[in-house]
Each structure stands twice: as C-alpha cells, then as structure tokens.
Amino acid sequence: MAIQLPKLYKACVYDQPGQISTKVVDLEMPEPGTGEVLVNLTHSGVCHSDLSVMMNSWPALPRPTQQNQVGGHEGVGLVVKFGPGEVPSFIKLGDRVGIKWVNWICGSCFACLDGHDGFCSSQKISGYYTPGTFQQYVVAPANYLTPIPKDLPSDLAAPMLCAGVTAYSALKKSGARSGDWVVMMGAGGGSRHLGHLACQIASRSMGMHVIGIDSHEKKDFVLASA
Ligand SMILES: [Zn+2]
Ligand SMILES: [Zn+2]
Missing domain, CATH: 3.90.180.10 (Medium-chain alcohol dehydrogenases, catalytic domain)
Structure with a gap:
C-alpha cells in the first residue's frame, strides 16, 4: 500500500x-x-x-x-x-x-x-x-x-553514521585484531569528539586493549568509555 x-x-x-x-x-x-x-x-x-x-x-x-x-x-x-x-x-x-x-x-x-x-x-x-x-x-x-x-x-544511531563510522574505519584499517593493544591519541574526545567512540568500539566491539592518551581531566571519562 x-x-x-x-x-x-x-x-x-x-x-x-x-x-x-x-x-x-x-x-x-x-x-x-x-x-x-x-x-x-x-x-x-x-x-x-x-x-x-x-x-x-x-x-x-x-x-x-x-x-x-x-x-x-x-x-x-x-x-x-x-x-x-x-x-x-x-x-x-x-x-x-x-x-x-x-x-x-x-x-x-x-x-x-x-x-x-x-x-x-x-x-x-x-x-x-x-x-x-x-x-x-x-x-x-x-x-x-x-x-x-x-x-x-535512532538518536544513538545518528552520530554513529559519521563519528562512529570514522572511528570504526580507522580501527579496521589499522590492521589490529582482537586481543591486540591499540594506542588512542585524544582518547577523551579529540578535535571532533571521536576518541571516546574509538575507545568503546575498540574495547567493547572489537576485543582490543586500549591505551588512552589525553589530558588528565579526561581520565575518568576515558576509563569509563573503554
Ligand atoms: Zn559528521
Ligand atoms: Zn569511486
């Protein structure tokens, strides 16, 4: 119809x-x-x-x-x-x-x-x-x-279509596999707020271990993300 x-x-x-x-x-x-x-x-x-x-x-x-x-x-x-x-x-x-x-x-x-x-x-x-x-x-x-x-x-899906895709794509192209360590510069955000998404995708969805680098006031946020 x-x-x-x-x-x-x-x-x-x-x-x-x-x-x-x-x-x-x-x-x-x-x-x-x-x-x-x-x-x-x-x-x-x-x-x-x-x-x-x-x-x-x-x-x-x-x-x-x-x-x-x-x-x-x-x-x-x-x-x-x-x-x-x-x-x-x-x-x-x-x-x-x-x-x-x-x-x-x-x-x-x-x-x-x-x-x-x-x-x-x-x-x-x-x-x-x-x-x-x-x-x-x-x-x-x-x-x-x-x-x-x-x-x-839908409200959670929308930003995944840009920031999420960008973070996922970078992780995929890095060649890192489940169980590998990845170092995330700007883990608490970065200039376009992608870092915390990259931490979550790497650790929760791709099984990677994350070392986050960012300014100290973002430490708790990064640890909660990963
Ligand atoms: Zn965008
Ligand atoms: Zn083409």
Whole structure:
C-alpha cells in the first residue's frame, strides 16, 4: 500500500553561506529516481563538518556552499518510497536506514574497488553536493543506505553514521585484531569528539586493549568509555 505523502515539507537551509545563519523553509516533495529511495527522516546528528560547510571553511570541498543548501549528513529515518527499477533486496518499505557524509560512490574507480569509499573521485557529500539530512524527507541512493539494527535507538544511531563510522574505519584499517593493544591519541574526545567512540568500539566491539592518551581531566571519562 502506498504511503500518503504531503506535497510540502520542512527543511533547514543555509540561507547565507559564509555566515552562521539558517532558515526553515517549505520544500516540494522530491521524487526518487532510478535506484533511489525517499526517506522520511526522524533524526539527524549535527556535526562540526556541517558548520564548516555552512561557513565555506571545509578546505577539501571545491566551491563555496550554494545558497539555500540543506545541510546534514547523519540522518536516520524510514524508507517511504522506491524509485523505478530494481532495488537492493536488503531494503524494504518501512525499514529504518541511515544516511552518511559520503552519500554516494561510483563503485568502479580505483579507490572504490580498493574499499576506500572516502577517496572515490566521484563521491557525493550529503549536505553539500546533495540536499542533506536537516529536513523531513530526503532522496538517497538505495545501494548506499545503512540499515539500522532493530534494537539501536535512532538518536544513538545518528552520530554513529559519521563519528562512529570514522572511528570504526580507522580501527579496521589499522590492521589490529582482537586481543591486540591499540594506542588512542585524544582518547577523551579529540578535535571532533571521536576518541571516546574509538575507545568503546575498540574495547567493547572489537576485543582490543586500549591505551588512552589525553589530558588528565579526561581520565575518568576515558576509563569509563573503554
Ligand atoms: Zn559528521
Ligand atoms: Zn569511486
């Protein structure tokens, strides 16, 4: 049964890129294209990278942020509509899914084939190249969504889609295995608050032993994380 969708919905845009300024506007409901889905977002994290995009201060992004860009790249919501064509079998209508900083990759360049999605030369960044997750509905590529486990609440899942992915990816690429020791610089946070997530993922999920390095006032927090 098709889900009834409104014609207009709310989005938060950068109305004056280069300055700290946002505006809530009404947008027309987008139509998912081939290989895409429409997601009804319920949660979005807010990341320091969003601030950088708003302020045109992210050095790796080539051009100033366009006016009325919808920001955000840590979104969780429900799949409410499929575009035409085949969709991956792991996604069904009503599933809870996540949208990340890397919104889309080509899947065929050297970096993609080597498993380095973050270096795809054609990658699209959510909330910069595509309308992001600071809105009620977003179109996203079906094959690049992240299914959210049933028991993980959406508010906890949202930051995992950026800070969590980054910390996990670094641990995976380090080559360290269960039972190995890892040294975590900035274990209590670091510049983008990833350290404590890396401690938790390393010790609780990957079975590693953690040596945390940070300033002394963060000692208790780091020990509680690991
Ligand atoms: Zn982020
Ligand atoms: Zn690629």
